[in-house]
Amino acid sequence: MDTDNETAKDRMPRIDTYGFKRPAEFDYAFYEDFYSRYLVVLTRRAEKWSMLLQKSTGVEKSLKVKRYIRKGIPNEHRSYVWMMVSGAQAKMEMNAGYYHSVLVDGQKNAKLVDAVVTDLNRTFPDNVNFEKNASPCFLQTLHNVLVAYGHHNKTVGYCQGMNFITGYLILIAKDEERAFWLLDALIGRILP
Incomplete structure (x- = not known):
């Protein structure tokens, strides 16, 4: 009032x-x-x-x-448009189930998982969605996308700072798999 x-x-x-x-x-x-x-x-x-x-x-x-x-x-409209113009939507559709399989395989790489876990709590400390007690909490989603991508692109793996890029993609996409494919389009095709 x-x-x-x-x-x-x-x-x-x-x-x-x-x-x-x-x-x-x-x-x-x-x-x-x-x-x-x-x-x-x-x-x-x-x-x-x-x-x-x-x-x-x-x-x-x-x-x-x-x-x-x-x-x-x-x-x-941002998530939809980003997926379409980046080519991430087409790649996700052509590779149905791939994200989940690469995520499972990536969890077996202890060195990759440790590198990702080290940076998780440093990601957006001023964002309520990345706080441990948040609902929803995007820390596990961030972990999953980074581990899957690190295993998917072994040349790049996980690099410090990718957590912020990926965190932002998660905030926009609001979906784990879509964030993965956006990251793949950004690092694998658009930036190089």
Whole structure:
């Protein structure tokens, strides 16, 4: 219930959309003012993306799609669009069951598992989704994706810092297997 003494800071959530804690000095009044105006733009973009995605079964390469991507992909479509444009969706469909089999095999590699476990609790300490008592807690998901990828791509294995990239992919994809295939597309095809 709003009272005259309540501030914008009291009404705003202490965490953002992705679960990151806002710093103590966060300017809630400025953010609320900015976001209330920017919400119109975000809504218009979301409607355009929805119409674009209804017209086709995929995200076809075009100047229109390129322009839309450069302006930003709405949260509700981001995982789907990333999967499509990166090629991760096609690779996941062509390799049904592969992620789970490589995850099981990767658990047998003690050196890989130890390297991953060392960095787990260092991942996004300011994100509520990566806290041990969180619900849902993404630490096990992060562990699984990193172990599976390290076993899948033995040339790269696991490198310090991959936990942050993978953690972000998990926050966007909200699905373990999709995060794995996005990581594979990013490291295996897009970055080299």
